[in-house]
Amino acid sequence: MGEIIVTDQTGKTQTIEAVEGWRVMEIIREHGLPIKAECGGACACATCHVYVADGWQGKLGDMREEEEDMLDEAMDVADNSRLSCQLIYNPELDGLSVTLAPGTEPEPV
Numbered sequence: 001m002g003e004i005i006v007t008d009q010t011g012k013t014q015t016i017e018a019v020e021g022w023r024v025m026e027i028i029r030e031h032g033l034p035i036k037a038e039c040g041g042a043c044a045c046a047t048c049h050v051y052v053a054d055g056w057q058g059k060l061g062d063m064r065e066e067e068e069d070m071l072d073e074a075m076d077v078a079d080n081s082r083l084s085c086q087l088i089y090n091p092e093l094d095g096l097s098v099t100l101a102p103g104t105e106p107e108p109v
Contacts, residue, residue, distance in 0.1 A: 001017050001018060001019060001020070002017075002018045002020070002089070002091060002093070002094035002095070003015050003016065003017060003018055003094060003095060004016055004018045004024065004027060004028075004089065004093070004095070004096045004097070004098065005053075005095065005096070005097040005098070006028055006031075006033055006097075006098055006099075006100065007097075007098070007099040007100065008033055008034055008099075008100050008105075009034060009100050009101075009102055009104070009105050014031070014033065016028070016031040016033070017031075018089045018093070018094070018096075019089065020089060020090055020091060021088065021089065021090070022088070022089050023041050023084065023085050023086070023087065023088060023089070024050070024084040024085075024087040024088075024089055024093075024096070024098065025037050025041055025048040025083070025084035025085040025087075026041065026085075027089060028048075028084060028098075028100070033100070034100065034104075034105040034106060035047070035048055035084070035100055035104055035105070035106070036048070036104050036105065036106050037084075037085065039085070040085075041085040042085075043064075043066045043067055043070055043083060043085060043086060044070070045070065046070045046071060046073060046074035046083060046104075047103075047104050048083050048084040048085045048104060049071070049074050049076075049077075049081060049082075049083060049084075049100075049101035049103075049104050050081070050082055050083075050084045050098040050099060050100055050101060050104075051078055051080050051081060051082075051098065051099040051101060052080045052081075052082050052096075052097075052098055053080075053096075053097035053098065053099070054080070056093075056096055056097065057080060059092055059093060059096075060082065060087055060093075061086075061087075061088070063082065063086070064086065067082070067083050067086045070083060071083065074101070075101075075102070075103050076101055076102050076103070081101070082098075084098065
């Protein structure tokens with residue numbers, strides 16, 4: 001197991017345990033952090049949009065066309081935007097740092 005560092009939409013940063021082979025979105029959601037992740041990892045929405053910290057983008061796999069299409073419909077997209085459902089955690093990503101994008105937090109119940 002390793003760790004990822006997640007900053008939520010309010011600026012609160014947490015270091016959470018990561019499991020190899022899991023989607024970064026799943027890891028974030030399983031730790032109870034505020035991420036909608038409405039499609040559950042099917043790359044059919046952009047509600048798991050994150051900003052990847054400097055220095056990590058080159059360690060991630062290339063963005064597929066489906067992910068790029070979903071980000072085209074997302075709000076507040078930046079050069080370091082990715083869908084966390086498309087990022088599979090592996091030991092090379094130990095210490096990965098992401099920030100949850102605005103609008104990805106679940107609606108209050």
